[in-house]
Amino acid sequence: MQLKKKPAAIRQTLAVATASLLGGVAQNANALETSSDWEIDSALLFYAESDRIVLAEPVVRVRKDMGNDRFLTVKLVIDALTGSSANGAIPTASPQTFTTPSGNGTYTTQANEVPLDPGFRDTRGAVNADWELPLGENLTGIFGFNFSNEFDYQSVGLSATLNWETSHKMTTWTLGVGFNADTVKPVGGVPVGLTNMPVLPAIKATEGADHAKDVQDLVLGWSRVLSRRDLLQLSLGYGNESGYLSDPYKILTVVDGATGAPVADPAQRYRYEKRPRDRTRQSLLVRWSHQFENDVLRLSYRYYTDDWGVDSHTLDVRYRFELADGDYLEPHLRYYTQGAADFYHTSLIDGQSYDFASADYRLADMVTTTLGLKYGWALSDRSEFSVRAELMKQSADPSQVIGVQSQQDLVPDVDAVILQFGYTLQF
């Protein structure tokens, strides 16, 4: 591929070099304009898993410069989700029938196929507002509010972030706190964890119509301009979730400990999952950006661990080729590897007792590889159109394979395609 040198890169290289010379971060040349600056970002994202979920997500973000270094940002997101999702039960040699979460009907999965709950249909609306303002010399505050609603889940949150610039703006310290109060109100009520999924027309045991979930987050960040071409960012995250953290629609198959086949009695064959009511997580993120003559390389590594026993490593590489006339091409590679939660069980063994259990493959030993490509067109110096296409493969491993289960692909790979169209405009 012939990649032409982008002329505008002279200005960008110069801006970064001048910032380094003067001991500060690059100024936005657009800041020249008067205080009526608007910036609009819009995107339409499609996410499709093979034979499973399809998601369409329009996003609109509006940022208004209110003058005196104050900015108001409002973001609206709508998620429209359809398709089917793995319900947690294992594939077996004979067809399986499940009661829907509402308790009003059933659905059947063919022999040797992964049971998918076909009733996955949901629309979520979310709004997020941020108010950014200077709090003092070199100190900026960003105060946010967010709200989202879908028919079985509601979330309200507040956040505050302080950015403090030191050493002539070469270093930025960030302190962020966030609090979210969520409500889960599953169809058919909140099932009692690890009780049996009833066979129609029986009624399931519930703990009421809804449950609360609280999420708290603390972030400490540090970023430094190392040279006119290098920026290093470090970020430590600490978070706690408490309340109802299970997935009310996920179940596990109860099997014979010797043969691995599901137990004979259909009323004893499936149980609702149950996760601990508390989760404490920590993360470390290191990000390095390097600007070559024109192109930009961004590398990041994230380590995550929580007290459910999940540890993960994420490596993310993006390389932006600057092309002629402000266009760019950006390949993206992401590699994610995760160790399973302590209570991840592909199936439950009849007669054993469990404190907690989930067969959600997202809590299993897993590797996710994402390969993507983004192309951006500069329509003018104030507007840009972009297209991003990504392929994602998730490969998870079962916690154990007993007897006849070896004849099944207990946790098949999930392939997904992501397509995003974006448009940005400043005026």
Add this chain to the structure above:
Amino acid sequence: MPDFFLYRRDEGTHSYHAGRFEAMASPCEVLIDSEDGALADKLSHIAQAEARRIEHKFSRYRDDNIIHRINHARGKPVEVDEETADLLDYAALCYDISDGMFDITSGALRRVWHFDGSDHIPSRKAVRNILRHIGWRKIRWQRPRITVPGGMEIDLGGIGKEYAVDRVLRLIGEVSPVSVLVNFGGDLAASGPRRHGRGWIVGVEDPGNIQQHPATVKLAHSREEFELLRGGIATSGDTRRFLQKDGIRYGHILDPRTGWPVPDAPHSVTVAAGTCTEAGILATLAMLHGAGAEAFLREQGVRFWCQR
């Protein structure tokens, strides 16, 4: 004659102070959006001291500074301080990104080109000979040591004034959050919105000089004026400096790669960018693009005014 003036300008409810002095062979002015006379006096003196410091340190007309030591080392390495090293790094980068058009060694061309309005065009041979003493690549620069071969010289004058404007803005910003406009002979920069939330009104005037005025004063004779909230503006070019022979006008913008004036260069180029220093480099590079000055600036996506 006093070398320093401080004025108070009344402009409705938002008065500001103006400190004026002479430095770097230019009238210098600092507008301070405050009614506090003591503060304005303090900030203006900071500006004056910094302008004089930079002039003293980097002027090529002095024999007691780092530039003189570098240019008279006769091929011996000279160790330079951090600030000089930063500026040399910056100059090296400008040389790279401009494919050699921006070159701090080009001053030696003045030995053969004298822009006095006469018809004294140097011979091709004289230009060829002087070119042997020009070219950043011939200089050995390994921070913090620079080695300039005998017969060559460096001159940071092409960056100095704009750098001083940005430095002053930064120094003032460390002392007080008030909005200021620093204007050193038409190269200027503003630090942020004024108390009433608006910027400083800047007019781009014939012939490419810039004046600043309070928001309420309209300039009948300025070609264009706009509000500068933050960022820098610089101008390159001077219509009075040229040579003329056989009906051909030789402008004073010399291409350090050929040793000859750039054909069809604009009379002046004014550029607005994030800082005064960037604006200055872009304006200089645009002049060196000759007939392609406007196209070059359009590609950079900056606001500019070209006068031909």
